Amino acid sequence: MTASFPTTRLRRNRRHNWSRRLVRENTLTPDDLIWPLFVCAGRDLAEPVASMPGVERLSADRVARAAGEAKSLGIPAIALFPQTPPEKKDEDGTEATNPDNLVCRAIRAAKEAHPDIGVICDAALDPFTSHGHDGVIRDGYVANDESVEVLCRQSVVQAAAGCDVIAPSDMMDGRVGAIRAALDAEGFEQVRIMSYAAKYASGFYGPFRDAVGSSTALKGDKKTYQMDPANGDEALREVELDIAEGADMVMVKPGLPYLDIVRRVKDRFGVPTYAYQVSGEYSMLRGAVDRGWLDGDRVILEALTSFKRAGADGVLTYFALDAARRLGE
Numbered sequence: 625m626t627a628s629f630p631t632t633r634l635r636r637n638r639r640h641n642w643s644r645r646l647v648r649e650n651t652l653t654p655d656d657l658i659w660p661l662f663v664c665a666g667r668d669l670a671e672p673v674a675s676m677p678g679v680e681r682l683s684a685d686r687v688a689r690a691a692g693e694a695k696s697l698g699i700p701a702i703a704l705f706p707q708t709p710p711e712k713k714d715e716d717g718t719e720a721t722n723p724d725n726l727v728c729r730a731i732r733a734a735k736e737a738h739p740d741i742g743v744i745c746d747a748a749l750d751p752f753t754s755h756g757h758d759g760v761i762r763d764g765y766v767a768n769d770e771s772v773e774v775l776c777r778q779s780v781v782q783a784a785a786g787c788d789v790i791a792p793s794d795m796m797d798g799r800v801g802a803i804r805a806a807l808d809a810e811g812f813e814q815v816r817i818m819s820y821a822a823k824y825a826s827g828f829y830g831p832f833r834d835a836v837g838s839s840t841a842l843k844g845d846k847k848t849y850q851m852d853p854a855n856g857d858e859a860l861r862e863v864e865l866d867i868a869e870g871a872d873m874v875m876v877k878p879g880l881p882y883l884d885i886v887r888r889v890k891d892r893f894g895v896p897t898y899a900y901q902v903s904g905e906y907s908m909l910r911g912a913v914d915r916g917w918l919d920g921d922r923v924i925l926e927a928l929t930s931f932k933r934a935g936a937d938g939v940l941t942y943f944a945l946d947a948a949r950r951l952g953e
């Protein structure tokens with residue numbers, strides 16, 4: 625209960641920097657950041673991603689170096705996304721289960737150089753399929769159960785390479801439980817699962833698909849497996865199922881346009897909850913900052929803090945390094 629004006633003047637606490645700090649409800653620290661990195665073939669390479677200014681695809685050796693930078697700034701984990709050479713893609717995404725594929729080589733390079741940084745990898749087939757979908761296609765439909773079998777093998781191969789967290793991003797039904805069982809059966813019971821539990825069929829993934837080279841391949845859209853942006857209650861059902869199947873952490877994606885979902889998930893389940901500030905969100909902010917339309921010193925940390933305010937325990941963000949530097953200043 626608050627006394628009314630003029631007894632109460634909420635501006636009193638806002639008057640000085642020290643009192644603003646004293647009443648601050650949420651704080652962003654480097655501990656809250658996960659840095660997604662794109663991996664390309666080759667050695668000592670860093671190629672710019674055209675639709676994501678400031679973001680580069682890195683060869684595995686450079687990924688190891690980037691992991692070191694992240695670690696030195698206090699960022700707990702990186703997430704790796706491979707740009708599979710087109711000649712290695714096929715209808716069934718078989719390259720996903722090759723223990724020597726690009727992402728596995730990058731995992732090994734990062735973990736050998738920096739064993740104490742967390743490495744997160746997607747379980748999904750889109751970087752590996754010639755059609756750009758997250759699963760295998762049978763009779764014109766992304767086949768759920770058969771895709772899940774491949775995802776299980778992909779997860780085991782990545783865990784064997786040293787991946788700490790498997791992040792199923794495919795939105796197949798039942799994949800979290802199946803992946804948990806497959807990991808356990810191979811002795812990887814310590815490998816965590818961060819599920820992309822509420823992942824929407826969003827237009828904000830456009831630049832990511834350029835970065836991993838799946839946009840030119842993708843035929844159609846992902847609406848038969850990713851969620852309808854109009855739905856909120858359904859997100860809670862997705863999250864509930866994933867928790868029941870053994871997810872250690874859950875994620876909502878995209879981020880800023882779905883903060884209501886982050887809040888509802890955190891309030892309902894109270895589990896470690898993450899938001900993915902996706903490629904399109906990055907490019908919108910970066911583009912406006914680069915043109916001088918927005919002030920980067922303000923909007924980057926402001927947007928990231930909003931995830932904390934909405935209840936997220938952490939954020940996957942392409943601004944991770946930039947944000948960690950700003951936080952350290």
Ligand code: PBG
Binds near residue numbers: 758829831902
């Ligand atoms: C793959 C995947 C996507 C993203 C993360 N994992 C794209 C998609 O589902 O089409 C998007 C990340 C981003 O836009 O930054 N399933």
